[in-house]
Amino acid sequence: AQSVTQPDIHITVSEGASLELRCNYSYGATPYLFWYVQSPGQGLQLLLKYFSGDTLVQGIKGFEAEFKRSQSSFNLRKPSVHWSDAAEYFCAVGPQGSQGNLIFGKGTKLSVKP
């Protein structure tokens, strides 16, 4: 079965601290991988995506993610969190190519304390 697991429902970090949000997936073929961010009352915005090639991908707002095939993981990282990063983060997988639908994880809510 295809699925995405985000083990952490809620994470709190101090401003300036580093951040890692975990994502594990189960997918029959090699998937495309995505991280989206949702600010309160807003839609989802794409942070970054992985299709192939270099397993460390850079995204917007200083985020990066690393694809580890052996662990079926695609963890999101940021070296220094800003208060404006407080939001909910969703990991998603989809089939290679332009067809097909995304499967989303349940999300991780990030709180940032001063």
Added chain:
Amino acid sequence: NAGVTQTPKFRILKIGQSMTLQCTQDMNHNYMYWYRQDPGMGLKLIYYSVGAGITDKGEVPNGYNVSRSTTEDFPLRLELAAPSQTSVYFCASKLGTEAFFGQGTRLTVV
């Protein structure tokens, strides 16, 4: 270029009422989607469309209907609203592999 526009932003319905959630995109994307988002549950796919005139069920289609008469519009219809349909609804369109989301419609059924 407005992207994906959803209306209304908020709505309260009584049980048994019907309504249509509107979704329009101006990016000429063929793929469009309707998701619902419930707390702690992520996004669940309700219906999707791969082009005008073509629609298909997603993971949670019961209680909903869609149509796709044009590339731009993908309305979601609730015929007999139930409390279980209280949720936040997101429309999305896709070009290639990147999906673009609307800002959502928060629906409460009482």
